[in-house]
Amino acid sequence: MAMRKSERAGRSPTVGGAQVFDCHPASRTRSVRLRPEIRKAVMDNKETSHPAQPNVEQALGAFSLLREYFQGALIVDDRARITWIDQRYRELLGLPDDFDCYGLPVEQVIPHSLMRRVVETGRPILVDIMEFDERQLVVCRIPLKDNAGSVNGAIGFVFYDRVDYLAPILEKFEHLRKQLSRAQAALTRERATKYSLQSFVGTSDAVRDLKAQVRRFALRDGAALLSGETGTGKELLAHAIHQQSDRADGPFVAVNMAAVPEALLEAEFFGVAPGAYTGADRKARKGKFELAHGGTLFLDEIGDMPIAIQAKLLRVLQEGEIEALGSNAVKKVDVRIIAATSQDLVAKVDDRSFRADLYYRIAVLTIAVPPLRDRLEDIQVLCDALLEKTPRASDQRGWVIEPEAVALLQHHDWPGNVRELANVLERAAAMAPSEIIGAELIRSALPARHGVSPGARPGTSAAALSTRLADAERDAILEALEACGGQKQAAAKTLGISRSQFYEKLKRYGIAG
Numbered sequence: 001m002a003m004r005k006s007e008r009a010g011r012s013p014t015v016g017g018a019q020v021f022d023c024h025p026a027s028r029t030r031s032v033r034l035r036p037e038i039r040k041a042v043m044d045n046k047e048t049s050h051p052a053q054p055n056v057e058q059a060l061g062a063f064s065l066l067r068e069y070f071q072g073a074l075i076v077d078d079r080a081r082i083t084w085i086d087q088r089y090r091e092l093l094g095l096p097d098d099f100d101c102y103g104l105p106v107e108q109v110i111p112h113s114l115m116r117r118v119v120e121t122g123r124p125i126l127v128d129i130m131e132f133d134e135r136q137l138v139v140c141r142i143p144l145k146d147n148a149g150s151v152n153g154a155i156g157f158v159f160y161d162r163v164d165y166l167a168p169i170l171e172k173f174e175h176l177r178k179q180l181s182r183a184q185a186a187l188t189r190e191r192a193t194k195y196s197l198q199s200f201v202g203t204s205d206a207v208r209d210l211k212a213q214v215r216r217f218a219l220r221d222g223a224a225l226l227s228g229e230t231g232t233g234k235e236l237l238a239h240a241i242h243q244q245s246d247r248a249d250g251p252f253v254a255v256n257m258a259a260v261p262e263a264l265l266e267a268e269f270f271g272v273a274p275g276a277y278t279g280a281d282r283k284a285r286k287g288k289f290e291l292a293h294g295g296t297l298f299l300d301e302i303g304d305m306p307i308a309i310q311a312k313l314l315r316v317l318q319e320g321e322i323e324a325l326g327s328n329a330v331k332k333v334d335v336r337i338i339a340a341t342s343q344d345l346v347a348k349v350d351d352r353s354f355r356a357d358l359y360y361r362i363a364v365l366t367i368a369v370p371p372l373r374d375r376l377e378d379i380q381v382l383c384d385a386l387l388e389k390t391p392r393a394s395d396q397r398g399w400v401i402e403p404e405a406v407a408l409l410q411h412h413d414w415p416g417n418v419r420e421l422a423n424v425l426e427r428a429a430a431m432a433p434s435e436i437i438g439a440e441l442i443r444s445a446l447p448a449r450h451g452v453s454p455g456a457r458p459g460t461s462a463a464a465l466s467t468r469l470a471d472a473e474r475d476a477i478l479e480a481l482e483a484c485g486g487q488k489q490a491a492a493k494t495l496g497i498s499r500s501q502f503y504e505k506l507k508r509y510g511i512a513g
């Protein structure tokens with residue numbers, strides 16, 4: 001390959017016996033500071049002898065036509081170690097003149113390099129955007145082959161800012177990258193406030209003790225069981241435990257046992273191997289265990305877990321391995337289980353509908369979440385916090401709840417706990433003609449079966465109708481539950497709705513499990 005005069009004047013490292021020339025003379029007079037990670041790489045990993053490499057002259061010759069377009073080039077051998085790099089690329093990377101990177105694994109000089117992938121797969125990556133020190137470089141990577149056609153290395157080119165037609169791509173990429181990092185930052189802020197322990201409102205002694213226990217449990221890594229009536233905040237607390245634990249940077253994945261049809265639970269948990277089912281869904285699907293790897297898996301309503309799945313869950317907890325449906329391969333998973341129940345699990349163990357061995361596995365750390373009726377002094381602060389989140393008209397300054405209204409709420413028994421309180425406040429707010437929520441409004445918003453006639457307070461006719469319909473639905477559900485001796489599945493059947501719809505309605509109306 002013909003070298004330009006300036007190139008010949010440059011430093012000329014020996015590569016496998018051939019003389020190869022760096023081609024940008026300017027940097028020789030510039031002093032560049034060695035980046036700390038590169039300095040470390042030199043100390044730790046430098047190979048003393050230069051590796052075998054592809055024929056550099058031949059490779060550069062093949063791409064000589066591209067020379068005026070690229071602003072840096074690099075060659076690696078079949079083990080992705082640098083065998084040649086030109087001066088312009090060295091400059092772009094900030095490598096000082098006296099730094100010899102020959103023989104170093106490419107990632108130690110260019111952390112995001114994909115040259116290894118090209119060498120390993122033998123497939124080129126023709127256009128890619130690679131980040132280096134907050135800069136975006138457009139790169140092209142091509143495998144090199146020996147005379148017998150085997151891959152013996154790869155060559156990479158960098159196109160930086162001189163290629164005008166790449167500017168729109170880079171601008172768009174940069175724009176999207178900024179948008180993404182803004183969205184990620186907002187999400188992190190939102191998650192942190194939504195799920196922190198501070199968002200569990202309450203100043204009673206019961207809540208103080210509960211929070212102290214949650215903080216202690218967050219520091220440990222064992223399975224935890226939260227028990228308490230529906231709407232007491234078990235899921236909120238599970239999030240808070242995760243957020244305060246060492247797993248906070250890992251995923252938090254929730255499965256509601258009652259909401260997933262029984263036939264799908266196994267696939268939901270353990271995933272599906274490709275082709276496990278004939279027909280449309282032949283693709284592999286990850287299960288919740290795999291999705292929660294490195295984080296926390298929250299199992300809501302664990303008392304509703306079918307006995308066959310209980311046996312499988314126990315095996316995963318004992319062995320730390322999962323096997324996808326239709327697969328023989330096992331995968332290791334590292335997941336913390338936090339389970340929640342609104343049923344009496346000990347009673348379920350006694351009547352053998354819940355496995356004792358599974359109970360002892362998940363009840364390593366147990367937290368009993370108190371019902372709202374046992375901490376009625378929290379109602380004032382809960383009202384303030386919940387109303388803060390309740391939408392209001394743009395000309396309203398903020399909701400004000402009158403003391404008589406709070407007193408009325410403190411006389412209710414709250415079978416649906418905080419969720420029910422939130423619903424009542426939302427209904428009252430929807431009917432309120434101003435930002436003041438008084439006792440009359442609360443009386444109208446409380447469920448009819450507690451002796452208050454729905455719609456007694458004149459609201460809009462639409463609000464009154466929706467309130468009446470909701471109350472009728474709630475009463476039908478309560479009647480069905482009573483008729484079926486509390487058996488939810490049977491009650492759902494009586495009403496002609498699915499188990500998951502039934503549970504959704506129980507939640508909506510704050511009916512305890």
Ligand SMILES: Nc1ncnc2c1ncn2[C@@H]1O[C@H](COP(=O)(O)OP(=O)(O)OP(=O)(O)O)[C@@H](O)[C@H]1O
Pocket residue numbers: 199200201202228229230231232233234235236237300340341342385418419422507
């Ligand atoms: N102490 C609290 N402070 C503020 N909000 C709360 C509190 N407890 C519960 N909530 C709110 O009440 C609603 C129900 O809470 P959550 O879903 O955590 O209850 P749960 O016990 O898991 O209910 P279920 O057993 O029905 O699934 C959520 O909107 C939650 O944010």
